[in-house]
Amino acid sequence: MSSTTLKIELYRAEVGERPGEALRVLMQFKEAGVGFLAVSCVAQPGGTVVLELVPEHEETFRRAASRIALEIRGPERGFLFQDGDRVGAVADNLAKLATRGIAVISSHAVTGGGGRWGMLLQVVPADFERAAEALGF
Numbered sequence: 001m002s003s004t005t006l007k008i009e010l011y012r013a014e015v016g017e018r019p020g021e022a023l024r025v026l027m028q029f030k031e032a033g034v035g036f037l038a039v040s041c042v043a044q045p046g047g048t049v050v051l052e053l054v055p056e057h058e059e060t061f062r063r064a065a066s067r068i069a070l071e072i073r074g075p076e077r078g079f080l081f082q083d084g085d086r087v088g089a090v091a092d093n094l095a096k097l098a099t100r101g102i103a104v105i106s107s108h109a110v111t112g113g114g115g116r117w118g119m120l121l122q123v124v125p126a127d128f129e130r131a132a133e134a135l136g137f
Contacts, residue, residue: 003083005135008037008054009075010122011061017047025051025070032064037080038120040108054080054120078106078122079135085117093119096134102127 015021022041029036040052055061058075065072083089090109097104102123109119123131 004081005137006037006080006082007132007137008078008080008120009058010038010078010120011053011055011065011072011074011076013051013053013065013070013072014044014048015051017043017049022049022051025068028068028070029061029064032060032067034061034064038108038118040120052120054078076122077125077128078120079131081109081117081119081121082112083117085111085115089117090119093121093135097123097131100130100134102131102134 013025015025026039035056036053037056038052038054042050042052044050053061053072062072081093090107094104094107104121104123106122107119108121109117111117
């Protein structure tokens, strides 16, 4: 299976705590034709939910966010790994950064079924270019 590592732009938006609020926002993006490479929902103390969004097409995403009056923060830069599933895949990629003294500030890895896995990863912004070099960009 082919291995892909992409530089990505990640955005965040806060939505209400009521059940279905994140769904309501995601349905509005769906109706606007916005596709995502990754979506994460994280509950925060105090009752809000933070959506972390990696859009396929930034301009389409920004226009839709404006139309639905969603306040977005970002972009923040990061990486998206997509690869064939194998033991140690996450560790091997993290080692490329650790050996150069680059700290990871956020990482989410999952299997995708069918022998695939993926990971979103962010480093300290000042280390982004060094991280990109370490990862082969």
